[in-house]
Amino acid sequence: MCGSFTQPGDINIIADFKARYGVEVSKDSGDACRPISKEIRATPFRDVNVIYAGSDGVVRLVSMYWQLIHHWNREFKSRYTCFNIRVDSLDKRHNEPLLRRHRCVIPVSMFFETRKIGGRPVQPRESYGFNLKGGGLMALGGIYSIWHNPEDEEDSRYSCGIITLEPTEIIAEVHNRMPFVLDANDVRDWLDPGITEFDKLMSMIQPISSDELERSRAVC
Numbered sequence: 001m002c003g004s005f006t007q008p009g010d011i012n013i014i015a016d017f018k019a020r021y022g023v024e025v026s027k028d029s030g031d032a033c034r035p036i037s038k039e040i041r042a043t044p045f046r047d048v049n050v051i052y053a054g055s056d057g058v059v060r061l062v063s064m065y066w067q068l069i070h071h072w073n074r075e076f077k078s079r080y081t082c083f084n085i086r087v088d089s090l091d092k093r094h095n096e097p098l099l100r101r102h103r104c105v106i107p108v109s110m111f112f113e114t115r116k117i118g119g120r121p122v123q124p125r126e127s128y129g130f131n132l133k134g135g136g137l138m139a140l141g142g143i144y145s146i147w148h149n150p151e152d153e154e155d156s157r158y159s160c161g162i163i164t165l166e167p168t169e170i171i172a173e174v175h176n177r178m179p180f181v182l183d184a185n186d187v188r189d190w191l192d193p194g195i196t197e198f199d200k201l202m203s204m205i206q207p208i209s210s211d212e213l214e215r216s217r218a219v220c
Helices: 010-021 096-101 184-190 198-204
Strands: 004-007 040-042 047-053 059-066 084-086 103-108 110-114 127-132 138-148 156-165 213-218
Touching: 004 103, 010 047, 010 059, 010 103, 010 184, 040 047, 047 138, 047 156, 096 103, 096 138, 096 198, 103 156, 103 184, 138 184, 184 198
Parallel strands: 059 156, 084 156
Antiparallel strands: 004 040, 004 110, 047 059, 047 103, 103 138, 110 127, 127 213, 138 156
16 A cells, blocks of 8 residues: 655656656646645545646646545545555546546655555554655656535536555565555656557556655654
């Protein structure tokens, strides 16, 4: 899974994303909320910085609520925990349309996992951070939803979830799930709203090699 991560502020994200992935990102948030300007350590059920391309094709950095709220909910909340989205649930009727048309990237410098054995955190608690060897922004793949307030047509809110899959060795020693880290060559296609073929999109969702990551003990 992914239960926490660090993000630089908006200016650094825009510069680093272009340098690493060759994608121009606009700070004009359009209909979504403005991006967060300062560095944060993100946890679920809060706003985080997210990169997505709207129907106009413009790639934007915005803030979204980190807990996927599907558009049909009467209120901006969910009875389910959806800040992580299992890859094997993407073919479900509530997620497939989002994979086809509402994909996003959550740019992070490091993500964190708490060590578990048999599904339970070990005691005393052990937390580990994972980052790219050599540093730089990781592009976590996710999906997003736009919720419209049924009582106020001018009130719409964006939320997102991070796709998770089976872990590679370096993460499996700590946790039984890992976030989907996009291959650098797939980032542009992942953000392209014109690409909607389900099988093509699913083929991009592969675990990052353990050789590309570094692990360190982190403060809980």
